Amino acid sequence: MLIERVDHFGFNTDKTFKQRYLIADRHWKKDGGSILFYTGNEGDIIWFCNNTGFMWDVAEELKAMLVFAEHRYYGESLPFGSNSFKDSKHLNFLTSEQALADFAKLIKYLKRTIPGAKNQPVIALGGSYGGMLAAWFRMKYPHIVVGALASSAPIWQFENIVPCGVFMKAVTTDFRKSGPNCSESIHRSWDAISRLAKKGTGLRWLSEALHLCTPLTNSQDVQHLKDWISETWVNLAMVDYPYESNFLQPLPAWPIKVVCQYLKNPSVSDSLLLQNIFQALNVYYNYSGQVRCLNISETATSSLGAQGWSYQTQESSKNPSLTPSGSNGELDPWSGGGVTKNITDTLVAIVIPDGAHHLDLRANNAFDPTSVLLARSLEVKHMKQWIKDFYASLGKKHGIWWDKG
Numbered sequence: 001m002l003i004e005r006v007d008h009f010g011f012n013t014d015k016t017f018k019q020r021y022l023i024a025d026r027h028w029k030k031d032g033g034s035i036l037f038y039t040g041n042e043g044d045i046i047w048f049c050n051n052t053g054f055m056w057d058v059a060e061e062l063k064a065m066l067v068f069a070e071h072r073y074y075g076e077s078l079p080f081g082s083n084s085f086k087d088s089k090h091l092n093f094l095t096s097e098q099a100l101a102d103f104a105k106l107i108k109y110l111k112r113t114i115p116g117a118k119n120q121p122v123i124a125l126g127g128s129y130g131g132m133l134a135a136w137f138r139m140k141y142p143h144i145v146v147g148a149l150a151s152s153a154p155i156w157q158f159e160n161i162v163p164c165g166v167f168m169k170a171v172t173t174d175f176r177k178s179g180p181n182c183s184e185s186i187h188r189s190w191d192a193i194s195r196l197a198k199k200g201t202g203l204r205w206l207s208e209a210l211h212l213c214t215p216l217t218n219s220q221d222v223q224h225l226k227d228w229i230s231e232t233w234v235n236l237a238m239v240d241y242p243y244e245s246n247f248l249q250p251l252p253a254w255p256i257k258v259v260c261q262y263l264k265n266p267s268v269s270d271s272l273l274l275q276n277i278f279q280a281l282n283v284y285y286n287y288s289g290q291v292r293c294l295n296i297s298e299t300a301t302s303s304l305g306a307q308g309w310s311y312q313t314q315e316s317s318k319n320p321s322l323t324p325s326g327s328n329g330e331l332d333p334w335s336g337g338g339v340t341k342n343i344t345d346t347l348v349a350i351v352i353p354d355g356a357h358h359l360d361l362r363a364n365n366a367f368d369p370t371s372v373l374l375a376r377s378l379e380v381k382h383m384k385q386w387i388k389d390f391y392a393s394l395g396k397k398h399g400i401w402w403d404k405g
Contacts, residue, residue: 002109004072006079006093008101017079019102022049022068023110024056029063030116034387037122037145038068039103039137041130045070045077048130051247053363055125058380062387065117069106071099071133096133103133104141121390123383124148127358131155131327147386149379151327152358156339171237178240179260186233186263189277190226192270197222209271210278213293228296229277232284235299238357243367248299250288253367259283327352327360327375348382350375 001018022045028035036055040048049068059066070077073094078084085091103124111118124145126134131153138148156162175183196202197219206225207215216222235248236256243253252258262279285294327350339349352360354369360376 002106004102004105008098008105015079017072017077019072019077019106020045020070020075021106022046022066024059024066027060027063028065031063032391033063033065033116033120034383035107035110035117035120035122036062036064036066037103037107037124038066039099039124039126039130039133040069040071040074041126041128041133042071042074044075046075052125052127052361054361054376054379057364058376058383061380062383065114065120067106067110069103071130072102096136100133100137100140103137104144107144119394121146121387123386125151125361126153127151127361128153131358146390147383149327149383151361168234171234174237174240174256175233175260178254178256180264181266182256182260182263185266185273185276188266189229189273192273193222193226196270196274205271206274209274210281211293213295214297225296228299229281231299232281236284240356241359241362242354242369243365245362249284251284252287255283255287327355327358327379350378 001020003016004019006015006017007013036059038045038048038052038055045068052068055064055066058064072079073084073091079093080086080090083090107122111120122145124134124137125148126132128151131150132155134148135150135153135155138145157167172183175186193206196206197216199205203216203218203222206212206222210225212225216225236251236259239245239247239249239251240254240256241247241251245251259280262276262283265276266273268276281294285291339347340351342348350360352369352371352375354371355375359368359372360379364376
């Protein structure tokens with residue numbers, strides 16, 4: 001834990017809190033080594049640490065110390081403890097700017113207190129919102145990090161920058177490619193739900209057919225049901241990985257293809273269509289076979305911080321920002337808000353045709369497509385160059401020429 005200021009930029013409070021971070025130094029070398037710094041995003045840092053196998057896979061090659069920093073207001077890094085989400089006064093310090101300042105202070109602390117770390121290059125890495133933070137970190141604190149890998153970072157996904165329909169268009173494309181009539185079945189299901197809900201016993205029938213934990217009782221519940229189903233399809237598009245995974249939920253390989261096996265015929269009756277929708281939803285929520293009912297208040301693992309993320313996404317829509325991005329998977333609906341073409345020789349975009357949400361940051365897997373293997377090799381190549389350039393610059397500064405290969 002590191003003691004951080006609740007407010008890095010103001011003078012109205014001198015309150016502090018404990019920020020959690022994780023360190024792995026098994027492969028770290030004091031001579032010519034590096035520090036890979038994961039810019040934690042909206043959840044428990046242990047969960048992100050366990051789902052960022054890429055860093056562990058390249059640690060030995062880069063002689064790297066791995067640091068995973070938890071984002072304020074998530075996991076155990078709560079500025080006001082149990083009152084952190086009490087009201088806007090307490091949530092006022094939940095911003096990307098404050099989080100980046102936390103990261104900067106943490107790196108300075110580690111360099112000051114760990115023997116051998118002082119004169120080593122730091123590379124920021126992150127996926128999704130964490131990827132946005134990695135890119136912003138490099139831009140805002142270029143004297144602290146020598147480079148950034150921003151995987152699946154939708155840094156242009158803001159109002160008036162990216163058209164609103166781009167995201168859902170990408171989700172629709174994923175389902176259209178994964179099975180005949182799959183996207184058409186989903187499209188037709190929305191009206192089918194509305195028609196069934198208007199019938200005398202429709203709400204009860206829907207509740208039972210979809211095996212809901214809490215019965216539907218009114219039109220607001222029906223809208224909530226539709227939103228929950230829609231978010232489920234979005235999550236499936238993000239984690240459409242080529243192998244079994246347990247990121248947002250336990251899922252089979254290529255889960256959208258499995259889902260679409262139940263959605264081949266959009267022309268069936270409303271009731272049969274919704275029974276098929278249940279089978280499709282069950283792939284996402286009950287692949288393990290242990291779930292007795294479906295909870296429409298949850299769509300992902302509890303390791304993600306729903307309260308903080310809800311607040312952040314509301315605030316971010318008010319503050320558009322621009323910054324270059326990193327790796328983008330073409331299966332990932334967030335790729336529409338990422339940078340998919342090189343901006344300069346050093347602001348490089350890597351596109352992964354068969355990649356879902358930050359697939360490149362996951363651990364090596366025998367079922368990885370060639371495109372993600374190539375992407376990872378390019379990412380390592382760039383990181384090696386950043387490290388080499390850092391030591392060359394350091395050597396010139398001190399009258400020594402470093403050649404670490």
